[in-house]
Amino acid sequence: MSGWLVTVVGPSGAGKDTLLGAARVALAGDPRFVFARRAITRPAETLAHAGAEDHLPLTEAEFATARDAGAFALHWPAHGLHYGIPVSIEADLLAGRVVIANLSRAVLAEAHARYRLRVILVTAPPAVLAARLAGRGRETVQEITARLARSAPLPPGLNLTEVANDTTPEEGAARLLAALRGVAD
Numbered sequence: 088m089s090g091w092l093v094t095v096v097g098p099s100g101a102g103k104d105t106l107l108g109a110a111r112v113a114l115a116g117d118p119r120f121v122f123a124r125r126a127i128t129r130p131a132e133t134l135a136h137a138g139a140e141d142h143l144p145l146t147e148a149e150f151a152t153a154r155d156a157g158a159f160a161l162h163w164p165a166h167g168l169h170y171g172i173p174v175s176i177e178a179d180l181l182a183g184r185v186v187i188a189n190l191s192r193a194v195l196a197e198a199h200a201r202y203r204l205r206v207i208l209v210t211a212p213p214a215v216l217a218a219r220l221a222g223r224g225r226e227t228v229q230e231i232t233a234r235l236a237r238s239a240p241l242p243p244g245l246n247l248t249e250v251a252n253d254t255t256p257e258e259g260a261a262r263l264l265a266a267l268r269g270v271a272d
Contacts, residue, residue, distance in 0.1 A: 090180035097209035100216035109260035
């Protein structure tokens with residue numbers, strides 16, 4: 088396949104969703120880029136919540152049926168849910184496009200084995216991560232501390248680009264856009 092599958096990963100609080108949202112808007116008119124819409128066994132009503140990911144909500148049964156029918160290029164369980172990236176990304180990759188997909192670290196080795204994969208690691212200093220997580224108001228201080236202590240190593244051999252998101256969202260988005268455009272050029 089001649090295109091690139093690009094995934095954006097990073098610790099909680101790094102600002103991945105914020106940066107991806109800005110990139111989606113900035114690249115909306117550029118046919119070189121496609122943003123894959125994940126299927127998730129998350130209820131549809133979560134779409135209405137602020138900051139909720141635009142996803143295809145499926146029941147467990149619907150997801151299993153779609154998975155068994157080959158509807159997903161990649162799929163994985165995480166946090167009590169099931170996630171899938173549509174097999175339609177393969178046509179975009181064959182057409183030479185950059186497909187941007189929100190993947191779990193757990194599926195990166197498989198993605199790397201099957202596709203031309205680029206990983207963009209969004210980083211921020213621990214104090215910035217802690218402040219962002221606290222600002223969400225969803226976790227206690229102890230939960231935030233435990234989340235920040237988790238280590239999720241990346242598989243070896245990945246084509247990795249680091250993007251610092253340690254200042255304003257606009258500056259972080261500009262850095263992500265530069266990295267994405269670098270893949271397409």
